[in-house]
């Protein structure tokens with residue numbers, strides 16, 4: 001490389017992102033995810049790391065861990081990325097990699113292959129210099145974030161506990177904002193069982209599961225408190241068989257978001273303890289908090305201030321925000337200083353117009369690089 005070449009040349013980095021995007025990796029296609037993690041592993045071939053492949057199971061692909069050869073005897077930096085996307089195989093025909101103005105399009109380019117690649121590139125640049133960073137760097141690429149990280153969660157939590165800082169390369173949002181708070185996410189299923197009867201000839205013998213579910217929906221909806229940041233959504237209902245049959249069964253799926261652990265402790269049991277108010281009708285609720293809320297603690301706030309200073313030196317204003325969306329950062333933030341949303345800026349995550357902004361590549365790759373260099 002000529003001495004004056006820019007090590008953070010956005011078009012060169014974009015070319016690397018393109019190669020990751022062109023291997024389609026829906027969570028439920030583990031072979032494809034493994035093909036990409038193989039390519040990522042190959043990219044570390046000439047770097048001072050030890051690579052570990054954690055075999056996937058339960059229909060998910062492998063997780064890849066790259067540990068710097070230095071600094072592994074004390075708490076260091078954990079970088080969390082996911083290689084899976086929500087887009088099914090073949091989606092790339094509808095959303096091929098292409099550049100239009102400042103936007104680059106492709107399945108998963110914004111959420112989050114762009115960000116994952118930035119972290120890889122920043123680490124590569126860190127190694128280009130023989131001076132080692134004060135802390136070791138461990139990069140974890142998981143295969144199942146888009147379905148709630150069922151197989152990677154123990155690994156994320158174990159590595160998160162060992163780390164001093166966690167950097168998550170989920171997309172930036174709303175003009176480059178990073179994330180210092182995420183709501184907790186709880187999911188529930190509700191099963192209602194009543195008594196079937198002919199709606200015309202024997203209505204008095206029936207106990208409608210649908211009517212009971214309707215009561216429960218009223219109770220659930222009344223738990224919404226947007227000021228407090230609590231949202232409860234009954235997003236799916238099913239029940240009954242025919243108009244002239246009193247429904248024996250009804251079913252609902254519920255999503256709840258809470259800003260604090262205290263809110264979760266208050267509301268999760270309330271939902272689990274929902275009971276039938278009609279004799280002869282039973283209600284069963286199953287579910288749990290599957291991602292704890294991520295609150296901006298003291299350590300997280302200091303990490304954010306440090307990143308903000310570095311961003312200002314690079315030439316941009318790093319603004320933080322809180323979001324209702326969950327990420328793997330929710331698993332580490334309760335015990336380790338975590339900064340999320342460090343990936344590329346863009347829009348249209350999970351859609352047919354998903355895109356990242358090319359202008360966000362260089363500043364954000366430089367920020368990750370400076371974080372590696374300066375965190376201690």
Ligand SMILES: [Zn+2]
Nearest residue numbers: 111112170171
């Ligand atoms: Zn993501």
